[in-house]
Amino acid sequence: MATEKRARGASAFVALGILLSRLSGLVRDRVFAHYLGNSNAAGAFRTALRIPNFLQNLFGEGVLSASFIPVYSRLRSEMDHETARKVASVIGSVLAVAMSVFVLIGVLFTPSFVDIVAGGFTGETRDLTIQIVRILFPGVGLLVLSAWCLGILNSHRRFFLSYVAPVFWNVAMIGALVIFGRKHTQNELAIDLAWGSVVGSLFQMGIQLPFVFQSAGRLRPLLDLKLPPVRTVFRGVVPVLISRGVVQLSAFIDASIATYLGPAAASSLGYAQTLYLLPISLFGMAVSAAELPEMSVVGASTEEAREKLRSRLVGGRRSIAFFVIPSAVAFLFVGRAVVAAIYQTGKFGPEDTLYVWYILMGSVVGLLAATWGRLYSSAFYALGDTRTPLNFAIVRVTLTVGLGLLFAFPLRPLILWFFVNMPGLHLPAIENIDLKMGAVGLTSSAGVAGWIEFLCLRGALKKRIGSSEIPGSFLVRVWSSALIAAAAALVSERQLPESLRFARYNFQPVFVLAIFGIVYLAMTTVLRVEETKRITGKLRLRR
Numbered sequence: 398m399a400t401e402k403r404a405r406g407a408s409a410f411v412a413l414g415i416l417l418s419r420l421s422g423l424v425r426d427r428v429f430a431h432y433l434g435n436s437n438a439a440g441a442f443r444t445a446l447r448i449p450n451f452l453q454n455l456f457g458e459g460v461l462s463a464s465f466i467p468v469y470s471r472l473r474s475e476m477d478h479e480t481a482r483k484v485a486s487v488i489g490s491v492l493a494v495a496m497s498v499f500v501l502i503g504v505l506f507t508p509s510f511v512d513i514v515a516g517g518f519t520g521e522t523r524d525l526t527i528q529i530v531r532i533l534f535p536g537v538g539l540l541v542l543s544a545w546c547l548g549i550l551n552s553h554r555r556f557f558l559s560y561v562a563p564v565f566w567n568v569a570m571i572g573a574l575v576i577f578g579r580k581h582t583q584n585e586l587a588i589d590l591a592w593g594s595v596v597g598s599l600f601q602m603g604i605q606l607p608f609v610f611q612s613a614g615r616l617r618p619l620l621d622l623k624l625p626p627v628r629t630v631f632r633g634v635v636p637v638l639i640s641r642g643v644v645q646l647s648a649f650i651d652a653s654i655a656t657y658l659g660p661a662a663a664s665s666l667g668y669a670q671t672l673y674l675l676p677i678s679l680f681g682m683a684v685s686a687a688e689l690p691e692m693s694v695v696g697a698s699t700e701e702a703r704e705k706l707r708s709r710l711v712g713g714r715r716s717i718a719f720f721v722i723p724s725a726v727a728f729l730f731v732g733r734a735v736v737a738a739i740y741q742t743g744k745f746g747p748e749d750t751l752y753v754w755y756i757l758m759g760s761v762v763g764l765l766a767a768t769w770g771r772l773y774s775s776a777f778y779a780l781g782d783t784r785t786p787l788n789f790a791i792v793r794v795t796l797t798v799g800l801g802l803l804f805a806f807p808l809r810p811l812i813l814w815f816f817v818n819m820p821g822l823h824l825p826a827i828e829n830i831d832l833k834m835g836a837v838g839l840t841s842s843a844g845v846a847g848w849i850e851f852l853c854l855r856g857a858l859k860k861r862i863g864s865s866e867i868p869g870s871f872l873v874r875v876w877s878s879a880l881i882a883a884a885a886a887l888v889s890e891r892q893l894p895e896s897l898r899f900a901r902y903n904f905q906p907v908f909v910l911a912i913f914g915i916v917y918l919a920m921t922t923v924l925r926v927e928e929t930k931r932i933t934g935k936l937r938l939r940r
Contacts (some may be wrong), residue, residue: 414560434744440660442668464633517656537597569597738906763844804838878920
């Protein structure tokens with residue numbers, strides 16, 4: 398019971414840190430939309446940012462969460478602190494050397510990378526993308542070392558700081574936009590923003606380092622690759638690198654396809670993904686990050702241990718579903734209000750809002766699967782199995798690419814038919830909208846592939862530890878509450894005075910979303926959903 402409460406508390410700290418980070422990210426994106434909108438410069442910057450992000454996710458968070466944290470956590474639980482310090486020193490040193498090499502290669506071969514990732518960009522847009530990528534690359538090494546800091550702090554159960562650190566990255570970029578937004582052209586501003594990203598990367602790592610040394614003790618450069626725990630870490634690295642690589646490859650291919658749909662499609666896909674990733678990060682990542690050290694200690698060597706692991710998975714799935722299901726329903730039915738509240742300002746107009754909402758609709762398909770999938774992958778990593786998630790990641794990527802190409806191009810007329818004939822919807826009045834609606838196919842097809850990956854992960858883990866299903870009655874109550882909340886929000890939107898309708902976005906979106914949240918909590922309370930009781934109970938205690 399104490400361990401369960403500790404995990405819930407850890408999840409809350411992770412969620413709070415991620416919430417602050419994501420809120421600052423939304424502010425950054427709102428300022429970005431104000432100055433750059435869906436311009437060619439916006440498309441170039443968002444596409445350029447994917448290349449260094451690939452290396453950050455590949456060598457940083459992915460490797461550390463799957464291979465380093467379980468080994469480091471076990472050493473600490475066994476009170477072997479000296480070996481744990483040596484392992485942390487070796488992994489940090491190897492990451493520093495590896496990223497120095499990769500950054501150098503990246504700067505030298507940027508044009509080749511851009512031609513692969515942004516093959517649809519030509520002329521000035523391509524040149525701008527190359528320039529931005531070259532500036533961004535040095536910040537990659539700093540972000541990877543920041544992820545190393547996160548791994549150590551998480552293993553010491555110091556969750557908040559590591560997940561709130563990206564706020565400093567976002568603040569640096571916001572500062573660059575505000576300072577230079579009115580002085581420079583859009584292309585120049587994109588360059589300024591790239592330099593702001595590098596400065597923010599330095600801040601993000603620097604804020605964590607003192608607490609890393611405070612938690613882990615004396616760390617020093619060390620390359621003792623023969624140390625047995627280090628070998629254990631590296632044995633898990635290759636499958637994780639490949640697994641993360643194929644997942645990132647999927648995002649790369651989606652981004653590459655989007656460039657053939659135009660810069661507006663590439664930038665709008667980025668806007669939609671920021672919103673789509675918010676619940677995945679807040680709930681999927683929060684629960685998975687908090688559970689990984691606990692599951693690593695539990696293992697599955699005995700029936701009692703397997704029962705504990707099943708219990709953790711069921712609790713994690715319930716917590717995720719409670720928050721992600723209403724997020725998916727809100728994106729689907731009142732997503733226009735969400736997009737408008739965050740992005741509609743300056744260069745980003747009502748038609749851009751409508752277009753991003755439609756892309757967001759496609760993302761809804763796989764939202765729950767993506768968050769549950771993170772939790773199940775963490776369970777495999779805790780068991781020391783990095784190959785099973787890899788195999789299913791390959792299946793997911795293959796399906797994402799195949800379905801994405803089908804729906805973005807030959808089957809795009811089906812998407813157009815849906816939005817033309819669905820009551821209450823219409824195509825946005827933006828240039829070449831027929832072609833750009835292929836972006837909706839990219840997000841929806843990725844969602845279908847995500848569900849297949851999750852079902853494969855669940856089936857494989859069931860063979861190892863038994864069933865980890867959550868009661869169907871719980872899902873019915875949560876889905877019903879979310880749908881009723883959406884209906885109430887839509888009714889409230891239509892009952893607003895004309896002066897507060899969608900022609901004026903200052904109040905209406907906030908009002909609609911507030912109604913949705915209040916009704917959802919009220920319905921889950923009436924239907925006696927346990928997670929709501931926990932939330933209201935904590936609020937009462939704070940009073």
